Amino acid sequence: MKKENLRKCKEGRQNAPITDVLSRLGDKWSMCTVLMLADHGTLRFNELHQMIEGISQKMLTVTLKTLESDGLLTRKMYAQIPPKVEYKLTPLGETLVPHLMSLYDWANTNMPDIKASRNNFVIIKN
């Protein structure tokens, strides 16, 4: 088990699933998007646009497309005017949510310590 981590990391980024996955979720918006869909089940493009504060139209498009290509969410388009597109998590995407929530809880719990540590660190170094 111990040696297992080492091996995976030494294989390089490309072949390390954890790094691969995190390089996507760790970007500016993917995490938020997945959590939004986890909360609401199904959302339209503009609903996501409004919910995720600060995201640009372009980045929302890119983020959704990436998550879709990874099979984490589905894009359902209705052929009508005006258009209507709905996004929702796939079963695979759903299985990811608990792990994110677990990390989410950790972050919430330890954020005070982390922030305190950061402040302290800066003071010492200057």
Next chain:
Amino acid sequence: MKKENLRKCKEGRQNAPITDVLSRLGDKWSMCTVLMLADHGTLRFNELHQMIEGISQKMLTVTLKTLESDGLLTRKMYAQIPPKVEYKLTPLGETLVPHLMSLYDWANTNMPDIKASRNNFVIIKN
């Protein structure tokens, strides 16, 4: 609980602990570094340098400094020639490891599906 996620995301990136934390761990090297230390307990600079395939000296320095400032690891320097510096996780850093491992396992388990999905997606779109 449901509404909680929404609120946090709407607060903006700066105040959302999960985004804050993930924006650090999600970078190119932090994850690998933490897992290495989780595996080996204590490591010197050059040991990390060799273990984390592909990382540059500069980025290792930056990554270690960031993790240290967040209070996730400690830097212990020995006043001797040649210098010797040891890195190890703090208790706070240790509490993070299980969550990362959980995500790590998910990534390993589902990577085949994700890769298959990616390949399929590209074919369709072209």
Next chain:
DNA sequence: CGGCATCCTGCAGGATACTG
């Protein structure tokens, strides 16, 4: 050995305008 300083480049990602 374990860095820091400097230079340089690619590309993530914002702003803006247009479209089916």
Next chain:
DNA sequence: CAGTATCCTGCAGGATGCCG
């Protein structure tokens, strides 16, 4: 409404060289 297309900029991060 739900996007594309284009342009533009900042900065992440690599390469290289120097230092205690």
